[in-house]
Amino acid sequence: MTDQxxxxxxxxxxxxxxxxDRLRYDVVALVALLASVLVGIVPSAxxxxxxxxxxxxxxxxxxxxxxxxxxxxxxxxxxxxxxxRLTSTSRQLAVLVTAVAALSAFMKNIGALAIFIPxxxxxxRRTDTSPSRLMMPLAFASLIGGVxxxxxxxxxxxxxxxxxxxxxVPFQMFDFMPVGLGIAxxxxxxxxxGWRLVPExxxxxxxQGQFTIQDYMTEVAFEPGSPMIGRTVGDLxxxxxxxxxxxxxxxxxxxxxxxxxxxxxxxxxxxxxxxxPQVLKKLMTAARLTLAVRAKGVAEPWEELALIEAxxxxxxxxxxxxxxxxxxxxxxxxxxLAIGRSGRQFVAQLRQTALQMGDVILLQGPRHSMPVxxxxxxxxxxxxxxxxxxxxxxxxxxxxxxVVAMTLIAMGVVSVAVGFFAAALVLVVAKQLSLRxxxxxxxxxxxxxxxxxxxxxxxxxxxxxxxxxxxxLASLAGQMPGEGAVVMMLVAAMLLTxxxxxxxxxxxxxxxxxSLARQLGFSPDPFLMAVAVGAACxxxxxxxxxxxxxxMGPGGYKFGDYWRLGLPLSIIVVVVGSVLLLTFWPLx
Numbered sequence: 001m002t003d004q005x006x007x008x009x010x011x012x013x014x015x016x017x018x019x020x021d022r023l024r025y026d027v028v029a030l031v032a033l034l035a036s037v038l039v040g041i042v043p044s045a046x047x048x049x050x051x052x053x054x055x056x057x058x059x060x061x062x063x064x065x066x067x068x069x070x071x072x073x074x075x076x077x078x079x080x081x082x083x084x085r086l087t088s089t090s091r092q093l094a095v096l097v098t099a100v101a102a103l104s105a106f107m108k109n110i111g112a113l114a115i116f117i118p119x120x121x122x123x124x125r126r127t128d129t130s131p132s133r134l135m136m137p138l139a140f141a142s143l144i145g146g147v148x149x150x151x152x153x154x155x156x157x158x159x160x161x162x163x164x165x166x167x168x169v170p171f172q173m174f175d176f177m178p179v180g181l182g183i184a185x186x187x188x189x190x191x192x193x194g195w196r197l198v199p200e201x202x203x204x205x206x207x208q209g210q211f212t213i214q215d216y217m218t219e220v221a222f223e224p225g226s227p228m229i230g231r232t233v234g235d236l237x238x239x240x241x242x243x244x245x246x247x248x249x250x251x252x253x254x255x256x257x258x259x260x261x262x263x264x265x266x267x268x269x270x271x272x273x274x275x276x277p278q279v280l281k282k283l284m285t286a287a288r289l290t291l292a293v294r295a296k297g298v299a300e301p302w303e304e305l306a307l308i309e310a311x312x313x314x315x316x317x318x319x320x321x322x323x324x325x326x327x328x329x330x331x332x333x334x335x336x337l338a339i340g341r342s343g344r345q346f347v348a349q350l351r352q353t354a355l356q357m358g359d360v361i362l363l364q365g366p367r368h369s370m371p372v373x374x375x376x377x378x379x380x381x382x383x384x385x386x387x388x389x390x391x392x393x394x395x396x397x398x399x400x401x402x403v404v405a406m407t408l409i410a411m412g413v414v415s416v417a418v419g420f421f422a423a424a425l426v427l428v429v430a431k432q433l434s435l436r437x438x439x440x441x442x443x444x445x446x447x448x449x450x451x452x453x454x455x456x457x458x459x460x461x462x463x464x465x466x467x468x469x470x471x472x473l474a475s476l477a478g479q480m481p482g483e484g485a486v487v488m489m490l491v492a493a494m495l496l497t498x499x500x501x502x503x504x505x506x507x508x509x510x511x512x513x514x515s516l517a518r519q520l521g522f523s524p525d526p527f528l529m530a531v532a533v534g535a536a537c538x539x540x541x542x543x544x545x546x547x548x549x550x551x552m553g554p555g556g557y558k559f560g561d562y563w564r565l566g567l568p569l570s571i572i573v574v575v576v577g578s579v580l581l582l583t584f585w586p587l588x
Contacts, residue, residue, distance in 0.1 A: 006039045007465035010456065011508065019499045026445040029452035029504070041459040050454030051447075054417040055161050059450065060442045061420035062151050065405075066111030067441030068398040068427045075103065075115050083123065089133050092123050093195055096134065097141040097188045104145030105152045105180070106402060110546050113142040114380055117311070117554060132201035135555030136565055137191040139547040140539050144187040144573070147536050148180030149173055150416060154446070154503040155535040157416075159528045162510040165461075166524045173410050178584040179529060179577060183537075186576045190569060197565045201556035218280055219250075219291070220271050226288040234261030236271075240283045242324070242352060244275040247335050247364060258365055260330040274337055306367040307337070308374070308381055311553045312359040314546045315443055316378030322354050332373050334365035340553060358542065358552035375440060380550070398432050450503060457507040461515075470515030477520060482587045486526045487578045489513050493534025494570060498541045505535040526585040533577045539566030 014032040017023055023031070036042035050056070069075075079099065086092045096116055103112040120134040146152030150160060150173045164170035222229055228236050233246045249259045250270040257263075265271075271289075273280060283289065312318055318326055323336045339353055340360035355361070365373060374381055405423035408414050414422070428438050460466045477485035489509070497505045513527035538545045540563050542552045548562065 003041055003463040004465045004468050007036075007041050007460050007463040008468070010035050010039065010041065011460060011465065014453075014456070014504075015500070015508070018501075018504065024445065025501045025504065026448040026452070029449040029456075032456050033452040036456050036459055041463055042455045046455055046458075048451070048455075051451035053161070053451070053454050054415070055157055055454070056447055056450050057417045058151065058157050058420055059154055060447055061417070061424040062108050063111070063443055064424035064433075064438045064441050065398070065402055065420060065427065066107040067437060068432045069107055069402065070111050070115045071433060071437075072396040072398050074396055074399055075099070076119060079119065083126070086123055087127060089127075089129055089195060090192060092120070092127070092129070092134060093137050094192045096120055096123075096138055097191045100138055101141045101145030101148075101184050101188055104142045105148035105184075106406065108151075109142040109146035109153055110550065112145070113139060113547050113550060116142075117380065117551065121554065130200045132198055132555040132557060132561075133195050135551035136198050136557065136562065137195050139551045140566065140569060141184075141188060141191055142547050143537055143539070143545060144180075144184045147183055147533055148177050150176060151420065152176075152180075153536045154450075155506045155532045158503060158506040159510055159532040160416075162506075162514060163524065163528055166514045166528075170416075171528075173406060173416065176529075176532070179533065179580040182580045183533065183573055183577050186572060187569060190572055191565075194565060194568065197568070199557075199561050199564065201558075201561075218273050218275070220273055220284065220289040221291075222265070222267050222269065223288040223290050224267075226267075228265055228287045228289075229267045231265055232261060233259045233263045233265065236265065236283075236287060237261070239286060240275065240279060243279045244273055244283055245335055245337070246271055247274045247337065248272040258329065258333040258335065262330075274335070306370050307362060307364050308370055309360060309362050310374055310377075310379035310381045311550065312355050312357060312361060313378050313380055314357045314549050315445070316355075316357075318355045318377060318379070319357055320354055322352055324352070332365070332376065333369070334363050334373050334377075336361055337364050338362040340556075357549045360553040375437065396432065397430070398427055401426050401430075401432075446501070446503065449501060450507075453504060453507045457511060460508075461511045466511035466515040467519070469512050470519050473512070473516050474519040477516065482520060482522055483578070483582055485516065485520060485522075486530050486581060486587070487574065489516070489527050490530035490534045490574060490577060490581070493531045494537055494574070495534075497535050497538040497545070502535045502538065502545060506531055509535070522587040523585070526581050526587060529581050529585050530577075533573065533581070537570065537573045537577075539563075539569045539573075541566075 010032060013035060014028060017028040017031065018025065033042065033047060037044055037047050079095070082095055086095060096119070100112050100116045103115070116138055117135070120138055121131055123129070124131045124134055143153070147156070150156050150171060156171070156176055160171040228239070233249075237244055237246060246259055249257045249263065250272065251257070251266060251268065275283065323329070328334055328336055338361070339355070341356065361379065363370070401423050405419045409416050409419040424438065427433060428435055433441070473488075477488065480488075493505055493509050496509065500508070509531045510528060513531050514524045517524040517527045538548065542548045542557065542559060542562055551557070
C-alpha cells in the first residue's frame with residue numbers, strides 16, 4: 001500500500017508541475033524520474049531503461065523521415081497546378097485540410113504542417129485572404145490526420161506499447177485507420193465550412209505586407225570629427241539605448257558586411273541603420289552622422305543580403321531569450337529587424353524583447369547562409385520560396401523509402417521500430433538529408449521526456465497504483481454502461497492534454513485505462529483507443545500541442561481564439577470517435 005501511495009504522490013507531483021508550467025516538460029519528466037528513484041518505486045537499475053524503449057526509437061526515426069520528406073519539395077510540386085483554381089477560402093481549405101490530414105497519417109503531424117504553412121500563406125497573399133482563416137484549420141487537420149496510423153502521432157505509438165504489455169500483441173500500423181479515418185473525414189468537412197468561426201486577424205507578417213521594415217532603413221555616414229569614429233558598433237548602438245541596429249556596414253569599395261558588436265567604425269564607413277525615424281534623428285545629432293550619398297557605380301547594399309520572415313518553433317534555442325542574450329548577430333551574422341506577435345509588430349527595443357514560441361520574426365543576413373542559419377535557429381521560413389532559399393535540386397526518393405518501410409511493416413516482415421530506423425538510416429546514407437540535419441530533426445526534449453517518464457509510468461502499474469485509481473473510477477463507471485466508461489476515458493484524456501504534453505497524457509492515462517478495463521471485465525482495446533484519440537486531439541489552446549503553437553504567430557491568434565473553432569470540433573471528435581470506437585473495438 002505504501003508503494004501505491006508513493007506512486008500516486010509522484011503522479012500528482014508530476015501533474016502539478018506540468019500544469020504549473022514554470023518548468024519545461026522534459027525537466028518535469030526528469031524530476032519525476034529522480035523522485036521515483038529516491039522514494040524507491042523505480043529501481044536504480046531500471047531508472048534509465050526508458051531511453052532504450054522501442055517507442056523512443058520509433059519517435060526519433062519518424063522525425064528524421066518527416067524531415068527528409070518536408071525538405072524534398074515533392075508535396076509543393078504536386079499541389080502547384082491546383083493553385084490557380086483555389087480562389088475562395090472554402091476551396092483553399094478543402095484542398096489544404098485534406099492534403100495535410102492525409103500526409104499527417106504517414107509522417108509526424110508537425111512535419112506535415114510545416115510543409116503546408118508556406119503554401120497556405122502564398123494562397124492567402126494571392127487571394128487577399130487573412131491567414132487566420134487558414135492557419136488554425138490547417139493545424140487542427142494535422143492533428144486529426146495523425147490519428148489514422150500508428151506513426152502519425154506519439155499517442156498512438158505509446159498506446160501500442162501498453163497494449164503489448166496488456167495482452168502481448170501491439171497495435172499494428174493500420175489498426176487505427178477505421179476510427180481515425182472516420183474522425184478525419186468528418187473533422188475535415190467541418191473545418192472546410194467552420195472556418196468562419198475563426199476571428200479574422202491581420203498578423204504582422206511580411207507575407208501580408210505588414211512588416212514595412214524598409215521604412216526604417218537609413219544609410220548614414222560620419223561627419224568629420226564624429227565621436228563614434230574609432231569606436232565600436234556596440235558603442236553606437238548603446239548610445240541609442242538599444243533602439244538602433246547597425247544592420248550592415250558598407251566599406252572596401254561597396255562590400256557589404258554584417259558587423260559584430262566589436263567591429264571598429266572607420267571614418268569612410270557607410271552604415272545601414274534600422275531604427276524608428278524619431279530615434280534615428282536623435283542619434284544622428286548625438287553621433288554627428290549625416291545621410292549618406294552613394295557614389296555612382298557602388299553596388300546596391302541589399303543585392304547579396306536576404307530578408308526572410310520565419311516563425312519561432314517550440315524547439316528553437318531562441319525561445320525565452322533576447323537577441324542580446326543569445327548573441328544572434330555575433331554568432332550567426334544575422335540581424336533581427338522586427339518581431340510579430342498576436343497581430344502586433346515590434347521594431348524598437350528588439351534587443352530587450354524575449355522571443356516566444358510562435359513569434360514571427362524578420363531576419364536579414366547573407367543570402368547563401370540563410371538556410372543553414374534558419375535550421376540552426378530552429379525557425380521555420382514562411383517566405384522560403386519567394387526568397388530563393390531552396391536547397392539545390394536533387395533526385396528525391398524519401399517518399400518511396402517511406403512507402404517501402406510501411407509496406408514491410410504492414411506485412412510483418414520487420415517491426416515498426418526496425419522499419420522506421422532503417423528508413424531513416426537509408427535516407428541519411430543516400431544523402432537525402434545530412435547527418436547534421438538528421439540529428440537536428442529529432443525533438444530531443446520529447447525524447448528525454450519519453451525516456452524519463454516510461455519508467456515512472458511502469459511504476460504506476462507495477463506498484464498497483466493504477467489498479468487503485470482504476471478502482472475509484474470503476475465505482476463511478478459502475479453507475480453507467482460500459483460504453484459510458486469508454487467515453488469517460490476519451491473525454492478525460494482530451495481535457496488533460498492541454499495541460500500536459502500529449503505523450504505525457506498517454507503515459508499517465510494508459511495504465512489507468514488498462515486497469516479500469518480489467519476491473520470492469522472488458523477488453524482494454526477500446527479504452528486504450530479512447531486515450532489515444534483524446535490525447536491526440538487538443539483543439540482548445542495554443543500550448544497543448546506543438547502544431548497549435550506553430551500557427552499562432554502566422555495566424556496572429558490570441559490565446560482565447562482557439563476554443564471558438566476547437567470546442568465544436570472537440571464535441572464532434574467525442575461523438576464520432578465514441579461511436580466508431582465501440583463499433584470497431586467492442587467491449588468484449
